[in-house]
Amino acid sequence: MANAQTLDRIFELVAPFNKKGIELQADTTFATDLDLDSLTVMDLVAEIEDAFDIILPLNLLPELETIEQVAAAVDRIVADND
């Protein structure tokens, strides 16, 4: 489980990309639910990286399908950096 604060922050960052206006949940998926193409995903990743001052490596992205998974990955990376 991701840290609740992290999850909230990711919800905030995803909100501007929610063009379909669906209700964002922890299990909302980027590709199917939010219908994000690879270019938009790239912009979102950059926002998340800058918000947490981390690197989300490209190698990791295929495994991150939901908001919850991204939040958990962010927590892991932040913990590793400390």
Add this chain to the structure above:
Amino acid sequence: MDLFDKFDALIAQKSSLPFEKADPFKVVMDKVLSETVAIIEGRETILAGTNNYMGMTFNEEAIAAAKEALDNYGTGTTGSRVLNGTYSGHKGLEKTIADFYGMDHCMVFSTGYQANLGMISTLGGVDDYVIIDADSHASIYDGCAMGNATIVRFKHNDIESMEKRLKRLPAEAGKLVVVESLYSMLGDAAPLKELLETAKKYGCTTLVDEAHSMGFCGEKGRGLCEELGVEHLADFIVGTFSKSVGTVGGYCVSNHPKFDVLRLVCRPYMFTASLPPSVVASATASIKALERSGNRRAHLWENARRLHAGLKAAGFTLATETASSPIIAVCLPDPLIATKFWEKLLLNGVYVNMALPPATPAGYNLMRVSVCAQHTTEQIDEITRRFIATAEELGLNVKAA
């Protein structure tokens, strides 16, 4: 389970495009009359989308050298560079390129794609970082996917976005920054000086892909690094023979003292047959000719500027403010209009590349024109006229500025 089911969406998308008489993915050149004219479906067509920037495909010296190599060495080497596939011509070509760049080492690959694939996958080890521009060519992305490094991506040509990320990486880690000098789709130039200086500030090794700038950027045609005076900041320069050189193949040059070990560890170099002797001979002759092709370079830039100005004056929206390369990308409002425009333009006797999202940055729908040094001024004006005529036929609202 049919393994092809995963492509159903793509098949559906492709068949939804309203092509009637021509298909951009199925163009066949029946005869190639010159660097700039071919016969397609019986029509004489101006080639304005072949990346044949310096028009070297029919260079007399290159053709003569290729014929002689065919007679003397046969049609192919049937082997890897590290087994039986290195002929004197391959060594000669590597020396020619190293001398051209004034660098110590050169490795020739069988394609430009393999040069990027091999260099990036081999240099980036499991504990290293490879830092790339988001708009990188597929060969760079594939090199990243093939290797074991951690891949970090920054916003296209954005120095600040790159620096922010470099700051977050461990100071002591191995870091390879990969950038292109001119980007293929829009023809926009990278702020190479600033990017390379920033990379060096953070202790990175640098690789610059000059595929779309070699031949016509810089006084000797070595590329944008030469033009900007930053060759000393590029640890590796990668290039291709399939554009300005007019044949096929790729290369990497470097001053790194251990460079030659790559011949024993770089899989896309080792596990494929080497270039045929005729290709090697024509590439060698062509590069020697390119070095002294100052007039041709000047004419190419004149052509690029003339086409850019002509299309701009006619009211077309162009991807770059000025002609920053021989790639002139015309932006159209949506994929449907782009599809119709491409087809009509071809029927009007001009071949360009159609490029649609997701292959294009920022969702552009492009008619991508690549200008050739062998285009005459008349041909450039003819291309502009046929663009205008095509827009009129489609009732496209293009307003003269």
